[in-house]
Amino acid sequence: MSPRHSAAEAARTRERIIERGLDLASVEGLEGLTIGRLAAGLGISKSGLLGHFGTKQALQLAALERAAVIFNAEVWRPAAGAAPGLPRLRAVCEAWISYLARGVFPGGCPFVSSTFEQDGRSGPVRVLLQRQFHAWNRRLTAEVRTAVANGGLPRGTDPAQLVFELYGVMMSLNHAIQLHGDDAATTRATTAVTRLLPREGPTARPVRPASGGKPAR
Known part of the structure; x- marks a missing residue:
């Protein structure tokens, strides 16, 4: 096997x-x-798997990075x-709800399960998870601030509070999907988001008719 083919095969195995x-x-x-357990499930040797990642922690970090992508x-x-x-x-939020409802991952969002699992722990995995959450939090917060600035949300809106509630x-x-199999959960989540993010901003104004005209009906 040529070096190029060997590298390609190694990359495919790493992806698997x-x-x-x-x-x-x-x-x-x-x-x-x-x-x-992972080696057995993939039909490869432990040494073969370790050749790609070396340690369990390296594998955990790679999984979190891929989850973010x-x-x-x-x-x-x-x-x-x-x-x-x-x-x-x-x-x-619509895409986020769809992502959870469609079961992109068999056990639900890995970030949710990892968050609870890493509570009280320390080390590189927790640090990466925190960094990923902070990056997403900053992105959402920036959009809330833009919405306030352009009149989509009230001036007194607290971006941190709103993002906190959206996370909730x-x-x-x-939780409702994975633990309870609640068929109504998606609708409830959509209703909650609609309350937090109304379709019409607070500065919306009715359209006034031109001088001498009549209001549209």
Whole structure:
């Protein structure tokens, strides 16, 4: 086998490991990513798997990085083309709800499960998870501030509070779907988001008829 083919095969194997590891982590948590269990599920040796990642922690970090790429593609990218501010916030939340409702990962959002799992822990995995959440928080906060600036949301809106509440909706949705199999959860989440992000901004004004004209009916 040529070096080029060997490198391509190694890259494909690494992708399989990350994909399988991420699916497993969504169900079992990052601590469930044991080298032996993952190797057996993929039909490769432990030494072969260790050759790609070296340690369990390296595999956990790779899984979190891939989860961020998928989350961005599923939630941010579909909404990126919407107008900045309230329209984009609503589009993000719609995509976020869809991402959870469609079960992109078999065990639900891996960030939700990892957050609970990493409570009280320390180390590189927790640090990466915090950095990922902070980056998403900054993105949402920036959109809230834009919505306030352009009149989509009231001037007194607290961006941190609103983002906190949006997180709460999505965490509750993931919980309701994964633990309870609640068929009404998606509708409830959509209703909650609509209350937090009204379709019409607070500065909306009725259209006035031209001089001498009559109001449209």
